[in-house]
Amino acid sequence: MSEHTQNPKAEAAVYLKTLIALLVLTAITVGASYIHFGSGAANVVVALTIATIKATLVALFFMHLLHDKPVNAIIAAAGFIFLGLFLMFTLLDFDTRDNLQPFNMHPQVTTPTPAPTAPEHR
Amino acid sequence: MSTSPVDLQHDPHGHGDDGHGHDDPHHQHHFTTMEQQFDTSKIGMWLFLATEVLLFGGLFVGFGMMQARFPEQFKEAHEHLQRPLGALNTVVLLISSWTMVMGVLSARTNQRKKLVIYLLITILCACIFLGVKYFEYSHKYEEGLLPGHYYSHHGDKIPTVNGANGYATFFSFYFMMTGLHGIHILVGIVLLAWIAVRGNRGEFNSSYYTPVDLVGLYWHLVDLIWIYLFPLYYLIS
């Protein structure tokens, strides 16, 4: 097998350290959710960034991507990249939909006709 | 690369001299070596995981779009979710991921008993997760926080306008995403139990532990999805 274990104790230590890091990051993200970072969007960014760090740790160490053949990491990355493309282009549509009128529309302004004046008596 | 021909007609299993023990009962005939078979299985599993990422990802995209449509309702609806329970479930799944990878290591180092124990703890963690979820779901049911037209909660700040109930949509997504995730946990429990039974029978060792590794990868993906679900549903307010 390609993954002949050279040093199981060292490997187990890596796994344990990864778990501890993940638990610490979980505590951080829960704590951070109680702090208001300005706008709501900032909280989302912080939370998702921490989540991505955790996900990367799981992928690299628990799922062995760090020491595995590169093709597996490429496949994993492709899944996320294409999901990102789907999200990005859909947002491109949704976030730029403010114009309900065409750019070249000239709104019709009707000047009210003046009230007929009383006919002048000759 | 070796060009020594293998006579396939008389040796249809093509074992030849691969140096890895051609008597392995798990060696499939179309692979030349067990290593090739293992590497191929891994690629196959990663491809499947990529499809899962896109499957769940679609739900994340839908959630994101609906969040943009009903920002206030979604914000308020978030408050019904209990953060401590979500955090507990996160911790439970992370621990189960650790026990899983330790199980794979045990299989790879011929430690049969440890493998079974780690797998059983993983299953236990999965059951705890589902138990907490059941508790959460029943709470939602009591409060009327149900998906779609079953939504019957009172006391929401923003009234429903023209049939558009952002709260109902939020809980539709909540149940869809945690539900689909829960189904994957259930399937995972079945797979873990199957691996545990086979492991107990001594089927896995340092030269053949592929099923343990593959189930492990699946289990880590289930954890990965929750790593994203947790902040999105429980931590954003």
Next chain:
Amino acid sequence: MAQALTHSDPHIGDRPRPAKNYLNATTGIWSWMTTVDHKRIGVMYLVAVTSAFFVGGMFALLVRLTLLTPSHKLFGKVLIDADTYNRLFTLHGAIMVFLFIIPSVPGSLANFVLPLMLGAKDVAFPRLNLASFYLWCTGAVLAVTSMIFGAVDTGWTFYTPYSTTTQNAVGLMTMAVFILGFSSIFTGLNFIATVHKLRAPGMGWFDMPLFVWGTYATAIIQVLATPVLGITMVLLALERVFNIGIFDPKIGGDPVLFQHFFWFYSHPAVYIMILPGMAIISEIIPTFSRKTIFGYKAIAYSSVALALLGFLVWGHHMFVAGQSELATVVFSALTFLVAIPSGVKLFNWLATMYKGNISLETPMLYAISFILLFAIGGLTGIFLGALSTDIHLTDTYFVVAHFHYVMMGGTVIAFIGGVHYWWPKITGRMYSEKWGRVGCSLVFIGFNMTFLTQFFLGSKGMPRRYYNYLEQYQPLHAFSTFGSWVLGMGLFITAAYLFASLRKPMDAPDNPWGGTTMEWLTSSPPIEHNFEEQPVLEHEPYDYRPKVKKHA
């Protein structure tokens, strides 16, 4: 050299036909139902998709029959009313897309030929291969069931809000599509793993036949795009059952969001349809030009480029749907970009034929037809990708003509050509070359009669999916309908002589066309384990130089 199996082996043409091949190695229906042999699975797929093509084709003929006159009267009576008509075109589309064209080449021809071309004994996951086939069967059963329980009239695109609120069998059909999606995913998964790990000794990535490159690129799309179709069907079904509020505007949803979800898969899906067709053409052209392919790497890279770029253009189906202007412009620009790799291939095939030693057997006739018909289809796609013209042409018969030219004039023509090309390998028999030419001519003439007309119909304003139309369109509609009869006849004749060839004795040679790829090294039909000895690659792909050196 030891007895490695190569094209220059002097005994290669003299071997006796093996008594047992993959067809008769084991007998009985159970041996077929439980087979994990990629060749048998390929044959079963071939029968399955051809049956689906027949059913979908029948619906097409009925659609065209309805449109023969604006009054829809046949023999004095209206036989097909508007509701039935809507179901007919919906089912024609759904069956053709999901049950026929997407699984067609990957499931049947690629399944059979790809492992042979790689010098492998099977695909990476043979049992998964069988599972893919059974998933297809399950999807087919569900689709047929949906037809019995009210059928679907939403159009194959299931646009919301009609599909979320209508009271017919949308639920059953979405389940069918979901399951068929997984059939496709597993096939793609299998091929990617096979191409990465099961190549013959000496075969690097740039020694593989271009059919493998095309199938590999297709498989990438199958794996990455289809899951989104799956989740779209789930969301559609849940919207119907639970009113979750994602797509139905009446409860706060966005119908355009459905279109984003749907087309994120369905546009790459059209590349799932065309790439295998192009892959077949890349095999036929060099063989029947007796000349090495022009620009091997360009064709290989363009296959992958098409697969990847195809993910970036889905919004061009939504130009008038309510998408934002900025997104519309971006998608239009990317659509122009995605045309480039297709153009590269077309020019390379023509350059291959130039100064080649061309012979016009039936597979080559289909390949040349492909080049012409796909060129028309692809170019008309550009008209539709340009925003100013799309405003007028969208949802007209112009679109219908465009996609029939690329899907039928492209993929189906290539598929039929590929079936002819590999027929001796799969069945061990040769078909009648004379009838092959008859069939191809009728198909070509009938196809153009049917669909060239529709470009004119569309540019004159005839909308698609309409049951009623104005009198002025009747001559063109009638001509198109007559064309459909010629096309139908050509296809029927093709099926008939292919079927008839099965009654002849198994006497096809190992390599009737003088091909240079590895599938021609084995017997026709192949033995169960594909090769008697492991084939070893000894030359570049498509090397037609003579193997035997002349002595001065």
